[in-house]
Amino acid sequence: MKEDILTKIPDIDYREAAPEIDDKEFxxxxxxxRSVRVYRDEPVPEEVIHKAVEHALLAPNSSxxxxxxxxxxxxxxxxxxxxxxxxxxxAARTAPELVVALARTKSWSKVQKEMIxxxxxxxxxxxxxxxxxxxxxxxxxxxxxxxxxLIKKIVIxxxxxxxxxxxxxxxxxxxxxxxxxxxxLGCENFMLSIRAQGYDTCPMEGFDEVRVREVLGELGQEKGxxxxxxxxxxxxxxxxxxxxxxRMKKEDFFIVI
Ligand SMILES: Cc1cc2nc3c(=O)[nH]c(=O)nc-3n(C[C@H](O)[C@H](O)[C@H](O)COP(=O)(O)O)c2cc1C
Numbered sequence: 336m337k338e339d340i341l342t343k344i345p346d347i348d349y350r351e352a353a354p355e356i357d358d359k360e361f362x363x364x365x366x367x368x369r370s371v372r373v374y375r376d377e378p379v380p381e382e383v384i385h386k387a388v389e390h391a392l393l394a395p396n397s398s399x400x401x402x403x404x405x406x407x408x409x410x411x412x413x414x415x416x417x418x419x420x421x422x423x424x425x426a427a428r429t430a431p432e433l434v435v436a437l438a439r440t441k442s443w444s445k446v447q448k449e450m451i452x453x454x455x456x457x458x459x460x461x462x463x464x465x466x467x468x469x470x471x472x473x474x475x476x477x478x479x480x481x482x483x484x485l486i487k488k489i490v491i492x493x494x495x496x497x498x499x500x501x502x503x504x505x506x507x508x509x510x511x512x513x514x515x516x517x518x519x520l521g522c523e524n525f526m527l528s529i530r531a532q533g534y535d536t537c538p539m540e541g542f543d544e545v546r547v548r549e550v551l552g553e554l555g556q557e558k559g560x561x562x563x564x565x566x567x568x569x570x571x572x573x574x575x576x577x578x579x580x581x582r583m584k585k586e587d588f589f590i591v592i
Contacts, residue, residue, distance in 0.1 A: 339462065340462045340465055340466050340470065343462065345460045345462055345463075346460075347460060364527055364530050364531045365527065366580075367530060368526055368527060368530040368535075368536070369535065369571075369576045369580060370426070370536075370537040370538065370576075371426065371535040371536065371537050371567070371569070371571045371572075371575040371576060372424075372425050372426040372429075372537060372575060372576070372577060373425055373426075373429050373571075373572040373574050373575040374429045374430050374431060374535070374567070374569030374570060374571065374572055374575060375569065375570040375571070375572045375575075376429075376431075377431065377569065377570050378431055379431050379432050379534055379568055379569055379570075383529065383532045383534055383568075384407055384432060384434065384529075384568065386528060386532060387524075387525045387526075387528035387529045387532070387568075388405050388407070388434075388525065390524045390525065390527070390528035391403070391405055391436075391521040391522065391524045391525035391528070392405075392521065393524060394517070394520040394521040394523070394524040395517075395520055396517035396520065396521070397513055397516065397517045398443075398466075398471055398474070398475075399446075399450060400442075400443040400446045400447060400450075400471070400475070400517075401442075401446050401517070402438060402439045402440065402442055402443055402446075402513070402514040402517050402518060403436060403437065403438060403439065403514075403517060403518040403521045403563070404436075404437040404439060404442075404554070404560070405434055405435070405436055405437075405521070405525070406434065406435040406437065406551055406554055407432070407433075407434050408433045408434070408435060408550065408551075409432075413550050414433055416546070416549075416550045417433050417435075417547065417550045417565070418433070419546070420542050420543045420546035420547045420549075420550055421433075421539055421541065421542045421547075421565060422541055422542060422543065424539065424541055426537035426539060426567045427537075427539060427565070427567050429567075429569070429572070430537075430567030430568060430569045431568065431569040432567070432568040432569065433565060433566065433567055433568070434525070434565070434566045434568060435547065435551065435562060435565050435566075436518055436521065436522050436525070436562070436563040436564050436565070436566070437518070437551075437554070437557075437560050437561065437562060437563060438511070438514035438515040438517075438518035438519075438560070438561050438562075438563040439514055439518075439557065439559060439560045439561075440507065440510040440511055440513070440514045440559035440560070440561075441557075441558055441559030441560070442557075442559075442560075443471070443475050444472070444475075444476075447467055447471050447472070450467050451464065451467050451468060454467065473487075474501070474504070475504065475510070475513070477504070477505070477506065477507060477510065481506055481507060484504070484505040484506045484507075484509075485505070485506075487505045488505040488506075491503075491505065507559075510559070511561065514559075514561070514563075515561070515563050518563040519563060519564075522538060522563065522564055522566070525566065526538065526566065529566075529568055533570075534568060534569060534570055535568070535569060535570060535571045535575070536566045536567060536568050537566065537567045538564045538565075538566055539564060539565045539566070539567065540564050540565075542562065542565055544561070544562050547562050547565070548562070
């Protein structure tokens with residue numbers, strides 16, 4: 336059945352035209368995004384963060400199960416604590432705003448139900464229902480104590496001997512990779528959006544996750560939820576970027592076979 340859903344082109348009327356894009360402006364956004372470690376003492380308009388989060392939420396994500404959450408830490412007291420949890424690093428300390436990106440391994444089943452609801456409202460093709468009703472629970476459910484994942488691993492191994500077979504996720508560790516992958520794409524959208532709006536960011540993984548979770552309260556205690564990265568947001572200070580952008584040779588990372 337999966338092969339049908341994946342390979343059969345559905346008979347649908349929906350059309351979406353690709354708009355013209357100014358690729359020079361896009362190139363400018365990409366090339367001017369830098370990790371900023373010192374910010375000007377200047378506020379960031381609320382709309383800038385809201386727009387960036389909206390852009391983050393438009394990132395491609397696995398099975399459209401949106402395993403992310405973006406928490407804007409606005410409360411001055413919590414922000415102070417978060418700076419401390421970010422080891423007091425200047426990128427956090429001098430920043431007007433801080434946003435935490437959470438990757439969630441267990442929120443998929445709620446979104447799955449919401450997706451089925453949306454599909455019903457939109458009179459979606461049968462294949463889409465089958466995907467969310469049958470394939471999604473099979474693919475992402477790991478069962479109590481990961482037992483379902485273990486059984487899947489064995490079945491996948493034998494099936495894989497005969498034909499191309501998706502190999503995972505079959506464990507909580509796989510689910511963590513799964514959630515962080517999509518969340519990181521949202522993170523990149525967030526940073527590029529901030530840059531496109533004339534502001535700057537620094538993504539951070541230099542933090543004490545236990546303390547960050549404490550700052551987030553209930554949100555930080557959600558089972559299966561992990562801190563993917565934390566962003567500082569603001570306007571770069573004159574000394575905010577520590578040097579020219581360094582990347583190794585393209586040939587080292589890009590291979591055509
Ligand atoms: C996941 C991740 C974690 C990072 N953590 C930190 C951090 O804790 N502190 C920091 O100053 N920069 C951090 N950075 C920024 C990187 O050091 C930076 O992206 C890299 O040096 C390249 O520089 P550029 O972003 O200006 O191109 C992080 C970047 C990523 C993607």
